[in-house]
Amino acid sequence: MPTKFPALIFDLDGTLTDSKPGIVGCLRKVLEAHGIAAEEPLDRFVGPPVEQWAVELLPNGTEEDRISLAADYRGCYDREGWKNNSVFPGVREMLVDLRDDGFPLYVCTSKQQRFATRILDHFELTPLFKAIYGDKPEFESHSKIDLLARLIAEQTLDRQSTWMVGDRIFDIEAAQGNGIPCMFAGWGYGPGSEGELAEAVAATSMDVRALVGLRESEA
Numbered sequence: 005m006p007t008k009f010p011a012l013i014f015d016l017d018g019t020l021t022d023s024k025p026g027i028v029g030c031l032r033k034v035l036e037a038h039g040i041a042a043e044e045p046l047d048r049f050v051g052p053p054v055e056q057w058a059v060e061l062l063p064n065g066t067e068e069d070r071i072s073l074a075a076d077y078r079g080c081y082d083r084e085g086w087k088n089n090s091v092f093p094g095v096r097e098m099l100v101d102l103r104d105d106g107f108p109l110y111v112c113t114s115k116q117q118r119f120a121t122r123i124l125d126h127f128e129l130t131p132l133f134k135a136i137y138g139d140k141p142e143f144e145s146h147s148k149i150d151l152l153a154r155l156i157a158e159q160t161l162d163r164q165s166t167w168m169v170g171d172r173i174f175d176i177e178a179a180q181g182n183g184i185p186c187m188f189a190g191w192g193y194g195p196g197s198e199g200e201l202a203e204a205v206a207a208t209s210m211d212v213r214a215l216v217g218l219r220e221s222e223a
Contacts, residue, residue, distance in 0.1 A: 010166060011108040028047070169189055
C-alpha cells in the first residue's frame, strides 16, 4: 500500500443506506395522486436524480407537470420517506475501519444535499466523512458526472488515487466520466451485470478495504 491512502467517494442510496422502502413508498403515493401508471417494480427509480425519472414518467408532459411531480415526491420524502431507511449491515464498521486506517472518505449522491445530510446526521455517520456532496436546486446540471467533478475539483483530489464506490450504473458512468476507477457495491440495488463495467466488485461492504489495497499494490 502507498503511504498516501486513496480517497474513497461513496454513493448514499443503495451503498451506505437501504433507502428503497422510503423512496418507492413515496413514489407510489405520488404517482397515484397524479394518476400516472408506471410499470412495476419501481426499483429503477432508486438512484437517479428526480428530474431524470420525472421525464421518463411524463414523456409527453409539460415542464410544469414534471416540476409538480418532483415537488410532490420531495414533499412526501421530506415528511416521511427519509425515515424509512436503515444503514446496511457492516457499513458503519467498514467506514470506521477505513477512516481509522487513514482513508479520506466522501459522499457523492444524486439525492438533494439537505436530505443526504439529514440522513447521515440521523445515523451519526457524518463525522466519518470529510465532505458530503448532494444535488442542489440551484445547480445548472443535475448530472452525477458533474457533481462528482465538482467534488474532485473542490476537494483537490488526485484522480490517480481516488475511487468511486456505488451500486448503480450512474456511479460507474460518473467515475468513468471523471477518469477514476469505480468499485461496484454488490450488496446494493444494481443488477450484477452492471458490476462488469466497474474496475472491481465488492460482494460485501467489508470487501472494500481489501480490494482497494489489491488494486493499489498492482498499480
